[in-house]
Amino acid sequence: MPELPEVETTKRGIEPYLINQQIKAVVVRQPKLRFMVNPELKKLNNARVLGLSRRAKYLIIHTNKGDIVGHLGMSGTLQVMDDKTPAQKHDHIDFLIDNHKILRYHDPRRFGAWLWAEHAEDLPILQKLGVEPLEKEFSAEYLFNHSCKRKMPVKSLLMHNPIVVGVGNIYANESLFLCGINPALPANLLTLTDCEKLVPTIKKVLKQSIKQGGTTLKDFKQPDGKLGYFVQKLHVYGKKGEPCPKCKTQIESLVIGQRNSFFCPKCQPLLKSK
DNA sequence: CAGAGCTCCTGAATGC
DNA sequence: TGCATTCAGGAGCTCT
Numbered sequence: 001m002p003e004l005p006e007v008e009t010t011k012r013g014i015e016p017y018l019i020n021q022q023i024k025a026v027v028v029r030q031p032k033l034r035f036m037v038n039p040e041l042k043k044l045n046n047a048r049v050l051g052l053s054r055r056a057k058y059l060i061i062h063t064n065k066g067d068i069v070g071h072l073g074m075s076g077t078l079q080v081m082d083d084k085t086p087a088q089k090h091d092h093i094d095f096l097i098d099n100h101k102i103l104r105y106h107d108p109r110r111f112g113a114w115l116w117a118e119h120a121e122d123l124p125i126l127q128k129l130g131v132e133p134l135e136k137e138f139s140a141e142y143l144f145n146h147s148c149k150r151k152m153p154v155k156s157l158l159m160h161n162p163i164v165v166g167v168g169n170i171y172a173n174e175s176l177f178l179c180g181i182n183p184a185l186p187a188n189l190l191t192l193t194d195c196e197k198l199v200p201t202i203k204k205v206l207k208q209s210i211k212q213g214g215t216t217l218k219d220f221k222q223p224d225g226k227l228g229y230f231v232q233k234l235h236v237y238g239k240k241g242e243p244c245p246k247c248k249t250q251i252e253s254l255v256i257g258q259r260n261s262f263f264c265p266k267c268q269p270l271l272k273s274k
Numbered sequence: 275c276a277g278a279g280c281t282c283c284t285g286a287a288t289g290c
Numbered sequence: 291t292g293c294a295t296t297c298a299g300g301a302g303c304t305c306t
Contacts, residue, residue: 002300034282034301057300074299075284090284109283111300125302152277161301169299258279260298280304289295 002072004133004166005209007057010078014103017080018049022098023063030092033110034073037093040116041068053120056129056165060120067120073111079104130163133202138164140195147187147195154190155183156257158202167202169259170237171209175202177236182268183261184254236262 002010023044031037047065054060059078061068072078083102087094093105093114105112117123131137146163147154157163158172167175176183179197181190190198235245240253244264254261 032282071300073283073301107283108285109299111283113301128302150276156277159300257277258299276306278304278306281302283299285298287295287297290293 002057002074002076003168003170003209004057005206005212007054007059007072008210010072011052011054011059014078014080015052017099017101018061018097018103019051021049023047023049024096024098027094027096028092029087029094030090030110033092033107034071034113035115037114038116040066041093041114044068044116055120055126056132056161058120058126062120066116066118069113069115069117069120069123069126070105071113073107073109073113075109076105076107076112079106129161129165131165133164133166133206138199138203140192140199143199144190144192144195147190150187152187153184153256154181154187155259155261157187159257159259166206169261170234171202171205173237173262174235175205177263177268178205180267182270183256183263184270236264238262 023046025045026041028037028041044063044065047063050062050064052059052061057071059070059072061070070078080097080101080103083096083100085102085104087104088106090108091104091106092110095103095105097103105114115123115125120126131142143164147157150157152160155172155176158167158175159169173183175198178201179194181194181198236251239251239262242251243249244251244267247264247266249264249266251262252265254263
């Protein structure tokens with residue numbers, strides 16, 4: 001599933017092919033995605049790409065005729081390929097570029113979204129987003145300020161977009177494990193000290209992942225980038241029943257906020273002893 | 275306002 | 291072998 005690092009990697013990967021190019025046409029084969037694809041997209045003929053940016057997991061393509069705002073959902077991919085490449089199943093959108101290439105959006109589960117706005121900042125969806133996890137605004141103090149008065153489980157808080165964006169299920173699980181914090185712990189029981197550990201850990205995990213995203217980057221230049229998402233070294237995510245890498249206790253799983261969560265009951269006790 | 279639950283969709287995994 | 295069922299998963303929206 002494209003997490004923030006994947007989106008960032010995608011952005012960096014396609015940017016060189018798009019910048020200063022004209023979008024000749026936009027072909028929408030399947031408009032029914034998470035939201036109906038914005039018909040305004042089709043008016044972008046001959047729009048020139050000025051640059052790309054990212055906000056949370058949204059990818060923004062700035063043109064002289066407005067901003068295209070895309071989200072890869074959980075199974076979406078964007079690839080630049082030759083404009084003669086035949087469309088495959090689930091290839092929902094093509095942006096035809098004037099260098100005989102296309103930017104193709106492929107998304108089996110259709111959880112993605114493609115919006116348009118004169119200025120991306122005006123989209124309500126983007127305005128409601130919390131801080132970027134890699135920016136300095138996401139600090140221990142910031143997290144503590146928002147956690148101390150909420151009862152929701154820490155893990156849900158970390159995945160709560162109005163507070164901090166881009167921390168997906170995998171990263172929330174892994175970061176909490178690395179900090180020895182139980183994912184079900186009510187947020188208001190987090191101490192400032194916990195936050196001082198957690199925040200840098202989240203940043204570290206995300207940065208590491210972006211670095212590894214270089215691997216993904218290579219694949220996605222290959223037109224048949226059928227390589228799935230590269231597996232990264234995970235400690236607990238998806239490892240129910242396996243031994244904890246630290247203490248060998250069996251990893252347990254628990255559904256929190258409809259999301260599967262993994263943790264070591266010994267390294268991440270719910271009740272803080274001592 | 276906080277927070278729980280619902281919903282979109284399809285492929286993979288599991289069950290018979 | 292094949293059909294039917296179950297589940298995962300990002301995030302906005304609705305309801306309490």
